[in-house]
Amino acid sequence: MDNQNVIEVENLTKKFGDFTAVNNITFKVKQGEIFGFLGANGAGKTTAIKMLIGISSPTSGNAKVAGFNVYENVEDIKKNIGYMSQKFALYDDLTVKENITFYGGIYGLSRKRIKEKRNQLIEELGLQNLTNELVSSLPLGWKQKLAFSVALLHDPKIIFLDEPTGGVDPITRRQFWEMIYKTANKGTTVFVTTHYMDEAEYCDRVSIMVDGKIEALDTPKKLKELFKVSSMNDVFLKLARG
Amino acid sequence: MSISIKNISKSFKNVSALKDISFEVKEGELFGLIGPDGAGKTTLFRILTTLLIADKGEATVANFDVLNDYKSIRNNVGYMPGKFSLYQDLTVEENLAFFATIFGTTIAENYDLIEDIYIQIEPFKKRRAGKLSGGMKQKLALCCALIHKPKVLFLDEPTTGVDPVSRKEFWEMLKRLQQKGITILVSTPYMDEAALCDRIALIQDGKILEIDSPQNIVNHFPKKLYNVSANKMYELIESLKKYEHQYSVYPFGEFVHYADKRDVFNPQDLQEYLEANNLNDVKIEITNPTIEDTFMELAK
Structure with missing residues (x-):
């Protein structure tokens, strides 16, 4: 495996009975890259991500994530990735501090390390006055930023973000993207799905899935040139509508 | 009604x-x-x-x-x-x-x-x-x-x-x-x-x-708005935020939307500042504000 690639996918396929949810997809993602994984509802994105994070076994094809094989080394994959989605994030009835400690424990960090990380994270996010507040009482934007930081507690090689910014105000969304840039700048790969096409433009490269296949993969700039349109939204509409 | x-x-x-x-x-x-x-x-x-x-x-x-x-x-x-x-x-x-x-x-x-x-x-x-x-x-x-x-x-x-x-x-x-x-x-x-x-x-x-x-x-957007781009996005955002004359800095897809505090703003000044901060391929062009720009301006 090329040292630069942290995800290598080759002819990956997943079938449910007669239905092919993911059809022979092939792509690579580099270290430190922000990779946008787009597609219409039902195009197969979630199924593909589940295989990459080691919770669903492929029907055929190969994939390596963080250097580990998706068939044999799923536990190693899980230790080397972070995952955050709108639905699965933090425990509402634990405090900010408790959530960080809990996830630090789950990721197998030592007590000393958890303490260090906790202090660092709270300071970076400016949450000093809120450490003993229940997460349920935080505004949505804060929850998302905290969930993102918690998913990075164990310094994973890759972080998977599944529609991370739904519903937040435009300023908070941008603060969130600045965190993403910062993370990628440190060398962590960011693999992100979103329905906001303007966010697709923030990515280094973008893939678009249609009916289980990857129909386009390039930088946003090149995709716009290829389809002769001015926005990723139009690229998406052209591809998905045929 | x-x-x-x-x-x-x-x-x-x-x-x-x-x-x-x-x-x-x-x-x-x-x-x-x-x-x-x-x-x-x-x-x-x-x-x-x-x-x-x-x-x-x-x-x-x-x-x-x-x-x-x-x-x-x-x-x-x-x-x-x-x-x-x-x-x-x-x-x-x-x-x-x-x-x-x-x-x-x-x-x-x-x-x-x-x-x-x-x-x-x-x-x-x-x-x-x-x-x-x-x-x-x-x-x-x-x-x-x-x-x-x-x-x-x-x-x-x-x-x-x-x-x-x-x-x-x-x-x-x-x-x-x-x-x-x-x-x-x-x-x-x-x-x-x-x-x-x-x-x-x-x-x-x-x-x-x-x-x-x-x-x-x-x-109703009160300022002139510019699309700024450069070779490194994260460094660009950081540099723009540190620029003393910045009024607002928001990432917007492949660009950063930038507005300046001064009444008279010469993009060349900003260009030189960014280049002095080790950014290459700097481009600054005037652009039209969107509803999102206005929303952020009003919500500030």
């Missing part, structure tokens, strides 16, 4: 969800309520559809008062809540028949109103609503909200979590309904959808930031 809202306030315990909200929606208008989660959009919808009583203020819908004539309002409005609220155990067909019966009408009587939407889900009419895909659920919910031919249609975040293709189709459906004379109040967190409305209200933290046509709202 189709909807009239005067000085409406509503609090839950110590959270003030709506603070002295006033605006009007004209008959036949497609009016957008644009704001993030927690702005108060759903609370306002629930007050207007008579499911919740305001602490203060007055409101009428289709000329009926939300307190005194709540029964008339319920007969004259369609409401599609943000959360899917149909009967999961009933089939597509049964749900529609149920809502028609509740409102004392039949599917046949108002079929022309829902026809072009219903046709798309008719092949699945024997399927239980709980087994439908997201896009189909949304279409069924819209049919059920329309089956009694309401004068006013309330749609609470109908396109949240929906992909761009389905979103576009949904807005095309709304335009057709508007042409049939139905007044529509629709909420959305997507700023790009705001441009498709006749008029919009920008709402945040229970307060209206501005009400106008999308074009006028954009015209």
Whole structure:
């Protein structure tokens, strides 16, 4: 495996009975890259991500994530990735501090390390006055930023973000993207799905899935040139509508 | 006026969800309520559809008062809540028949109103609503909200979590309904959808930031706005934020939207500053503000 690639996918396929949810997809993602994984509802994105994070076994094809094989080394994959989605994030009835400690424990960090990380994270996010507040009482934007930081507690090689910014105000969304840039700048790969096409433009490269296949993969700039349109939204509409 | 809202306030315990909200929606208008989660959009919808009583203020819908004539309002409005609220155990067909019966009408009587939407889900009419895909659920919910031919249609975040293709189709459906004379109040967190409305209200933290046509709202942006790009995005944002003359710096896709504090701004100065900060391929071009720029300016 090329040292630069942290995800290598080759002819990956997943079938449910007669239905092919993911059809022979092939792509690579580099270290430190922000990779946008787009597609219409039902195009197969979630199924593909589940295989990459080691919770669903492929029907055929190969994939390596963080250097580990998706068939044999799923536990190693899980230790080397972070995952955050709108639905699965933090425990509402634990405090900010408790959530960080809990996830630090789950990721197998030592007590000393958890303490260090906790202090660092709270300071970076400016949450000093809120450490003993229940997460349920935080505004949505804060929850998302905290969930993102918690998913990075164990310094994973890759972080998977599944529609991370739904519903937040435009300023908070941008603060969130600045965190993403910062993370990628440190060398962590960011693999992100979103329905906001303007966010697709923030990515280094973008893939678009249609009916289980990857129909386009390039930088946003090149995709716009290829389809002769001015926005990723139009690229998406052209591809998905045929 | 189709909807009239005067000085409406509503609090839950110590959270003030709506603070002295006033605006009007004209008959036949497609009016957008644009704001993030927690702005108060759903609370306002629930007050207007008579499911919740305001602490203060007055409101009428289709000329009926939300307190005194709540029964008339319920007969004259369609409401599609943000959360899917149909009967999961009933089939597509049964749900529609149920809502028609509740409102004392039949599917046949108002079929022309829902026809072009219903046709798309008719092949699945024997399927239980709980087994439908997201896009189909949304279409069924819209049919059920329309089956009694309401004068006013309330749609609470109908396109949240929906992909761009389905979103576009949904807005095309709304335009057709508007042409049939139905007044529509629709909420959305997507700023790009705001441009498709006749008029919009920008709402945040229970307060209206501005009400106008999308074009006028954009015209009100107080500064000249520039697209800035360079070879390294993260460093570009950091450098711009440290620039002493910066008024606002927001990432916008492949560019950063930049506004300067000074009345006279020479892009060349900024170019030199960025290059001195080790950025290459620096490009600075004037650009048009979007609704999102205006929203962020007002919410600052």
